[in-house]
Amino acid sequence: MNFSESDAISSDASEGDKAEHDVAAETEGWRTTLREEIVALHQKGEAYTILSLVSTFTENKTRPWDPLLLWVQPQPCCLSALAAHVRAANISALVSVGCGTGLLEWLIQAITGLSVVGYEVNASWWTSKYAPPTFIPLTFVDQEAPPPKVPHTHALMCCYFNNAKVFRQYVSAYEGPVLLIIGATSGDRHTDPHPLDYVDRDTWRLTLTHRISTHDLLAGYHRQTR
Ligand SMILES: C[S@@+](CC[C@H](N)C(=O)[O-])C[C@H]1O[C@@H](n2cnc3c(N)ncnc32)[C@H](O)[C@@H]1O
Known part of the structure; x- marks a missing residue:
């Protein structure tokens, strides 16, 4: 050359x-x-x-949505369906495991009046200058210890959680009546648990499916009691 x-x-x-x-x-x-x-x-x-x-954000727009703020893009109908499902079990609070920024959780609280607690790990990351903004106070749990027991007065929710084994531990310890799982049903985004993973599992009965987008599903379960 x-x-x-x-x-x-x-x-x-x-x-x-x-x-x-x-x-x-x-x-x-x-x-x-x-x-x-x-x-x-x-x-x-x-x-x-x-x-x-x-x-106003869709996948084809030139200005992309920021998934670090929130993995799903809910509409008021999604939040209403979620809240009605929780209230049908005579509770009005939920714990969101792996809430990230807590944007979804704040929107649920502000729009439906449900009381929401968000669990997260890695306090040093979330308080660092690199972290995205947070919208609710985060409750930090110890990743090395068994997960805390979510109170039975609260629904147990996750949105795009990424560790089915840990979520299973949360569910096993939980004695309350409502489970909510938001995640992907198609596309290349990783979600674990999958929204329909608890269909007819243990005492859980699928009692709500609400499509948030073509890729995302909200699945709600009530505990079947005899
Ligand atoms: C893919 S993000 C989803 C964040 C948020 N729910 C959303 O939809 O934008 C999964 C979150 O779960 C958190 N996480 C991982 N293990 C956890 C655990 N054992 N307990 C609570 N949160 C955990 C991670 O730190 C991460 O923020």
Whole structure:
């Protein structure tokens, strides 16, 4: 290769690097703006405006949704269906295991009036400068110890949890009447447990399915009592 060829290649490579850098910077910019918008609306208590904003995002839009804020994009009907399912068992509170930022949990609380507690792990990450914003106070649990027992006065929920074995431990210890699992039924996103994993398992009976999107399902279970 002579000098001018190698120069041309390195100039092409740097153009490529620059384009990649520009896309990354633009995506980072969108993400920051979206987070700022949602934080501002949260501070003003504008839950319905957040849901309207969420509904403007689809996979094909140029400005992408930020899954670190929340893996699903719920609408008011999803939250109403969830709350009705909880209240049908005469309870009005839930624990969300692996709540992440707690955006979904705050929206449930603000829109339906259910009381919501969010469990998370890794306090040092969530209090670091790299973490996304949080929307409810997080209750940190010890990842090395057996999971805490979710009170029977609360429904047990997870949204896009990623450890079926640990979730099974939460369910085994739980003595309450309602289980809610949100996750993927198609697409390439990992979710474990799957929303329908508890169909006819132990004393659980599937009593609600509500589609959040073509990929995401909310499954609700009530405990069958004799
Ligand atoms: C894929 S994220 C989903 C976050 C959020 N629910 C959402 O839908 O955006 C799974 C979350 O579960 C949390 N997690 C993992 N193991 C956990 C455990 N043993 N107890 C509570 N949370 C846990 C992780 O830290 C992570 O934030």
